[in-house]
Amino acid sequence: QSVLTQPPSVSGAPGQRVTISCTGSSSNIGAGYDVHWYQVLPGTAPKLLISDNNSRPSGVPDRFSGSNSVTSASLAITGLQAEDEADYYCQSYDNSLGGYYVFGTGTKVTVL
Amino acid sequence: QLQLQESGPGLVKSSETLSLTCTVSGGSITSGPYYWGWIRQPPGKGLEWIGSIYYSGSPYYNPSLKSRITMSVDTSKNQFSLKLASVTATDTAVFYCARHPPGATESFDHWGQGTLVTVYS
DSSP states (O other): OOOBBOOSEEEEOTTOOEEEEEEOOTTTGGGTOOOEEEEEOTTSOOEEEEBTTTBOOTTOOTTEEEEEOSSEEEEEEOSOOGGGOEEEEEEEEEOGGGOEEEEBOOEEEEEO | OOEEEEESOSEEETTSOEEEEEEEESSOTTSSSOEEEEEEEOTTSOOEEEEEEETTEEEEEOTTTGGGEEEEEETTTTEEEEEEOSOOGGGOEEEEEEEEOSSTTOOOOEEOOOEEEEEEO
16 A cells, blocks of 8 residues: 555665665655655664654664655665665655555665 | 553454554653554565554544554553454554654654564465
8 A cells, every 4th residue: 555655675885875765646745744764674663764854863873864855755875884784664644535644665775 | 761562462363353452661651742553564565554543542544444443542551452353364464553743744753563463264
């Protein structure tokens, strides 16, 4: 039921910069609802990585940053590290069907 | 430090009702303007929001699941619960409980570890 589309995978060498896109529509990101990003390490609970489009919760390294466009958002990881290998999900809100929270399809980041 | 922990049967028979509970520790379920929600992740697939509830009630549900969901809160036990009726194999998933402030623009800031529920026939 994912209405936010992400690339299935991205990869990069240690130290490189990678970006993950999150494409939505006029009923979610395009309607102005904030985008949030989560990191999911194997066997662990999802961790809020970026909130409100580009805010980092306490403890999140500044290597992670978020940005928005009209109907899409992006997560950038600079100075890629081995510990960044995980699944990443975007999340927003969709105002169709009465309104509901929506997540992206997820992106696997591989550190080469 | 706020912690959430899911509990419930790991196996549920097809057509029956899945029941899960989330126990909140390190804070009161009644404190702050927070909603308490459920999110699931089928094997190999993405995350899907199921529904959320305030400590005094007022649940709201994912439209695609609304007809099968019931959520409730037990403030005396600092817990909230999910019931998903008429399950099928497609309901097999890791179920997470999480917290979020009220509002359409909000994020889920605390999550449980998740519990795998398998629907069998």
